[in-house]
Amino acid sequence: MLEDALLAQRGGLIGWVPVCLAIGIGGYFSLPSEPGIIAMICAGVSTMALWVIGRLVPVAYRPLIVALALIIIGAGLAKWRTDAVDAPVLGFRYYGAIEGRVVNIDRSASDAIRLTLDRVVLERMAPDRTPERVRVSLHGDQVLRGFQPGETLIMTGHLSPPAGPAEPGGFDFQRHAWFLQLGAVGYTRTPVLRLAAADDAGSWRMKIFAMRMAISTAVRSAMPGEPGAFAAAIMTGDRSGMGQGTLADLRASNLAHLLAISGLHMGLLTGFIFAAVRYGLAFIPAIALRWPTKKIAAICALLVGAFYLALSGGNVATERAYVMVAVMLLAVLLDRRALSLRAVAMAAIIILVWQPESLTGPGFQMSFAATTALVAVFGWLRRFEMHQLPRWTRPVLSVVISSAVAGFATAPFAAAHFNQFAHFGLIANLLSVPLMGTLVMPAAVLAAVLAPLGLWDIGLWLMSLGLQWILFVADQVAGLDGAVGHIMAPQPAVLPVMALGLLWIVLWRGQGRWAGGLAVAAAFLLWQQTARPDLLIADNGSLIGLLGEEGRILSKPKGSGFVAGIWLENDGAPVAQDIAAARPGLTRDGRVLAASLGDWQVLQVSGKTALADLVACGGADILISNQEVASPRPCIVFDIKRLRDTGALALDLTDGGDLRVTTAQGRAGIRPWNRTQRPVPHQWVLKKTDPDLASDPSLILSRF
Incomplete structure (x- = not known):
């Protein structure tokens, strides 16, 4: 059998x-x-x-x-x-002169301009220890605006190594930065000065980057406001002009995928070019009767897609989209079916061989989930007699089915990575996606064609009509009550089990395919049983979060906002940091904060003065500090020095009243991207009955 x-x-x-x-x-x-x-x-x-x-x-x-x-x-x-991709990573906190060439310009989550620099020179640092690339956010009043690609800048700023996970098992930015060859991140509050102009004899990548930023600037000048920033984003991949409010509305309405240059944009563009060339040549009998117009159209679409890929900056999502489109167009050239599971598989193989790290990112997972589901569902629908339906209903039905299938296929992955679900996303997509395909992208092509004649305003005006509607839809949908549902972060095994189950249903031939449904059900059961840590400790000791009846209680209303936001989002209950800090459950006395976990007393002390004034451990079993505790104390100490080794911590009370400690560094392991040499335990249990705890609590930690 x-x-x-x-x-x-x-x-x-x-x-x-x-x-x-x-x-x-x-x-x-x-x-x-x-x-x-x-x-x-x-x-x-x-x-x-x-x-x-x-x-x-x-x-x-x-x-x-x-x-x-x-x-x-x-x-x-x-x-x-x-x-x-091995490259130097900064091993300490650096303050001093920073010199480098601009290779990317974007915005941070705090809406600050952010520059990525290569050819980095740091003060008193040997070239073999200097990071390949650094990323610097610009804060405060900057003298220089309108940074140009390829120019060399100099500034005085702070740099740090890429941060580890904000909590055990969380998103590992160190690994993400490793594959970007990003060896340090930081900020500057001082003026940024131009040291040298862009080199005209630079590489083709820098020339394409300069072209991209020039087009983006021109588009935003011709089309002011958020529609212009939106147009620049979908035409060039430059999202530096988008406001945080607009981005939040697009996410809440599940329209953020329209902003990123991915499969939708690449498919619409190449599909429009393919159709325009093919039907345009059909009007010329001498060519239509003698030349393979379908293959000529496929080649033209392939070339235009390649230029679009280069112009957009070639990020992973766009590269993945182009590979998928290229596989399908090559299938047309080889007289094969363009849209099939075989084509999707070939695209996935190319991406995984080329950039294996993309597997762990939401872009890869959501893109291939949507494409695989669409191909499978529409392949299944071919069995039905659709020609009996009125002609005008077919495109409408196709849009409804494709939006619903893509939305349901990507929903679990979006919820797992971003901890939210747009309840009215299907409505927003039905009102927006057709306009993107029938007006916005064709108008973008028209603007590009008319640009050499100085008439691209016609295309941009048509684009603005469509983009204003999409932004209106995003604003209205995001403003509806209950537009966004928040979801707790799943266990690490949930997504792999779910993905394998769904793929089994799609790929297995025979009745046995429905066994994949058991894996999907098991994944949702695991997700439902996920429990959040009772107490989280940041890797710098300056922030702790206790899980209370009203939600997570944070130790301070501001500062360490990035980590605080991640904790609250992973809890599935994001609120403002000051609201979380105002919840009852922590006892504050100046810069000393006390928390209780069952019979365990936890004390967090911030600052040198407060630590020096603390007598012993203040009656606590566990002492947390953002300073180094030099002398032994009669409790378990997690100071800044020890936290650098362990990373962020999660503390959970067991059924027996013991304390289970989970370390971020132990979960991450000893890998090249975290430069860890000392093994750190993934998890251990502290017992109050342990004889070492009674005699010398520090011995418990020294064993690991």
Whole structure:
């Protein structure tokens, strides 16, 4: 029976190739330590051994052997990519002169202009220790405005290593920055000065970047306000002009995907070019009867898409969208079906081989979830007689079905990554997406065509009509009561189990496919049983958050706002930091704060003076401080020095009254991106009955 089931999968096995690669890549990133040369040699030998075994086993079982080999290859690809992007990472807090060339301009979450610099020079730092790239946010009054791509700037600022997870198991910005070769992040409050103008003989990447920013500036000048910033974002990928209020409305209405240059924009643009060229050539009989107009149109769309990719800055989402479009257009050139699960699988394979790290990001997951679901559903709908419906209902039905399918397919991933769900997102998309395809993107192409003639205002005016409507819809939908629902962050196993279950339903042939529904149900059950930590401690010791009856109680109303926001969002109950700090449950006495976890007393002390005035541990079992505690104290101490080793902490009260401690660094492991050398325990339990706790509490931590 198993053999028959495996034989039934023949002809559709290509879809399992990216799945197996993804399992290997995900396994690599979940390792507690970096595999060494011995492990890599063993992996290579195992792959060759599997190839030999695959030649000996019956044909029906060979896909299982290939699957194991692909899993090992996926892990190897991730390891190779990790080593390929190796670059220096700042190991301490730096203050001083910063020099570098502008390679990217965007805005931070606080709405500050943010510059990414390469060719970095830091004061009194050897070149081999200097980060490849740094990112600096500009605060305060800046003398210089209108930063130009490729120019060399100099400033005085603060830099720090990329921060670790805000809580154990949270988003690992260190890993994200590693693959961007971003070795330090920081800010400056002093004027930024131009040291050298952009080099006209620079690389083609810098020339494209300069073109992108020039077009963005011109678009925003010709179309003022938020519509102009929106137009610049979808035409060039430059979102630096978008206001935070507009971005919040787009997210709350589930229209933020219209802002990012992804599959929708690339598909609409290349689809419009393909249709325009093909039908345009059809009007010329001499060409239509003698030349393959369909293939000519595919080549034109492919070239325009490539230029759009370069102009947009080539971020991961746009690269992924172009690869998918390119695979489909190549299928047209080869007289194959353009939209099929095979094409989606090929696109996923290319992305995973090229950039394995993209697997862990929401862009990859949501993009391929939507595309796979759309292809599968519309393939299933081909079985029905749709031609009986009135002609005018078909495009309407297609928009409704595609918006609903894409929304439902991406909803779990969006909820897991962003902790929110737009309840009226389907309505907003039905009112906006058709206009994006029928007016906004064609008008953008028209503006580009008319620009050399100085007539692009016509196209921009048409764009503005569509964009004003979309912004109006976003504002109205976001303002509805209950527009956004907030969701607790899931356990790490939830998304992998859910994704495998959904892929099993789509890819498996036969009645056994519905077994994937059990995995999906198990994932939702795991999600429902997720419990948030009783007490969270930031990695600098300056912020703690106690879970109370009204929600998480924060130790201060401002400061460490980024970490506070992440904690509250992961709780599924985001509120303003000052509101969370005003909740009852913590006892404050100046810069000393007390909290209770069952029979455990926790004390947080901020500042040198408050720490020096504290007698012993103030009667607490656990002392937390953002300063270094030099002398031993009769309690368990998590000071700034120890927290640098452990990272952020999560403390939970067990059923027996003990205290379970989970470390962010232990969860992250010893990996190249965190530069950790000392092993840190992932989790341990503190017991008040431990004899070491009674004699010398510091001995408990020294054992790890």
